[in-house]
Amino acid sequence: MWTRATPFAPAGTKLDTEEGQRLTPTFDANGLIPAIAQDASSGEVLMLAWMNAEALARTIDTGEAWYWSRSRRKFWRKGESSGHVQQVVEISIDCDQDAILLKVQQTGPACHTSRRSCFYRSVRRADDGSLTLIFNGSSGA
């Protein structure tokens, strides 16, 4: 049972936020912050998901990636049902402290479609301006 109280202080000045050493994440109107998961070894971007304050705190405290599922409205320890857990190597935050970057050791595929990364299609634009999604051969599990 995880019990820690939400530990994040409110943001200070713009200078504090950008150049300070205090973690003061800004959550959106729904209490969420986007979190990018990147493969710590290959650098591949695996997925983008959402955290609320407690999911971020759990991730920091446990060293495993926790998210908030917007569709299921519940905490979600990545891999809790699939076994495809993310061991967190590094947690970074951006200049204005409203986005998170996790470097992770990903067990198995990150995507629920069984692909290594969720970003398995890229946009191709034809000369007439029409758009098609092309599957990336390199993103297989």
Added chain:
Amino acid sequence: MWTRATPFAPAGTKLDTEEGQRLTPTFDANGLIPAIAQDASSGEVLMLAWMNAEALARTIDTGEAWYWSRSRRKFWRKGESSGHVQQVVEISIDCDQDAILLKVQQTGPACHTSRRSCFYRSVRRADDGSLTLIFNGSSGA
């Protein structure tokens, strides 16, 4: 002057969205989708910003990264004032088509603080649970 009408079809079934070749991005309640910019050469994650449908269309059509500035409430061609443009090498979309990944050739620093990446601080957790942000030496401009 950029004039193209918003070109994106509405999402179809879950199967269409995840396994189809049609670009049907989902924008949030504010009409926005998060976009990750990643250095095409090094794999470094440079920033996370937001696009509305027209910013995404402009990015696809021009090959330069366009975003929507939430704070200034205007379109923002990355580098338009700083010269630090992003030439787009590849645009990917995730499984449920609600996040964008750009692989870019970044001219100069991506961050307005003159650092290469906006993710220049990582979270350090002391044994007593206290948190500090540590500046990454490797993220200098």
